[in-house]
Amino acid sequence: MGIVELSLALMPLWQAVHARLSSGRPVSRVNVGPLDFDQRTAVADLLGSARLPGQHLSIALERLDEVLRERTGQDTRDVVTRLIGPIGDRAAERREAEARRAELWEWLGGHPVVAAQPALADWTAGVRRAGLVEGSVARTKNELGKALRVLAELPAAGQPLPSFADKVLGHTHALDEGTRCAHLVLKALVAIYDVPPPVDAPERRALWERAGIADDQLSSTVLAAGLRAQGGVAGRILGLCADAGLAATLTLQQLRATTRLTGVPPEVWIFENPSVLAVALDRFGPDCPPLVCTSGWPSSAGILLLNRLRAAGSTLYYHGDFDGEGLRIAANVVARTGAAPWRMHCADYVAAVTDGPPVGRVTGVPWDRELAGQLTELGKTVPEERLAMALLDEIVRRTTT
Structure with a gap:
């Protein structure tokens, strides 16, 4: 047979x-x-x-x-x-598939964008739970790669979404409503800003605007004090206000009209809260050291100014509130501008903490592994305003010696 x-x-x-x-x-x-x-x-x-x-x-x-x-x-x-x-050999195929998935998730967890902003840990966990795009590791990595390229450029400098998408991803419709990349990016922004997920188109537009995607160049502003520089209308405004001992408010439009700054100070000090600039101006007047304020989460104008200062040769130092959101803001500023965390370490928090409101949801920061744990354990916010005079004293010592 x-x-x-x-x-x-x-x-x-x-x-x-x-x-x-x-x-x-x-x-x-x-x-x-x-x-x-x-x-x-x-x-x-x-x-x-x-x-x-x-x-x-x-x-x-x-x-x-x-x-x-x-x-x-x-x-x-x-x-x-x-x-x-x-x-x-289905067993071997399963092992190989599991290894490819493990390699993908390891790549995502260790990506520089994720490592720089630990608040994205919740986002990466959600991505893992959602599984592979069409069952494919390669397609999933491609989509995540695009989303990470977008996140690396946010907050943007007030660009319209189509032009931003074209600049970053090479296609004006790459971040249109309903695209997988836009969905991934918006979920990441929810994790970064610790806000509820948007439920409709207006809320999604508002979240994009918070990340600097907008046509409006006038409502995005940044505060500065004692900051003198040359270059365009922004340089003139900064100089006039610094000489008068006043705070300068620069719009995104003014900064975009100033292609570059020169004659910048060697060090610039960044604060989260405008009240610290008010204290500094009351104390120093026209002799105020060069300060910039993010006013909470940095605006497109703030990111653009800080990056212009760094490109011109300034070393940037950042300080903010010791609470959950303050750490996320600090990580965002450090990641996007190259600023160095200043007096934002575990020892600084422990030395300053007394009583205060709850710290809220806490995520880690790349520069101090113990800081988030101490905030969680002690559970008390240290507002930046409480430290204002000590921080200004240190700036004076560092700039006069």
């Missing part, structure tokens, strides 16, 4: 054997069924049995090998390979 003669009525048997051998696990017996009368007759003929088997039967692979070698000169593996196709 040849292989072709064996193949038709016995096809359920060959398929069952092929599936078991392709499992990648040791195989001693193969279960097959239900079988019709012709198929049961063919199995009885194959095994040389005088009795018909039942509709379901279990056959020892060793017995099948013995019969097939006698009748065809080939073992079971050879026969099913010729009749069905190559035998796979």
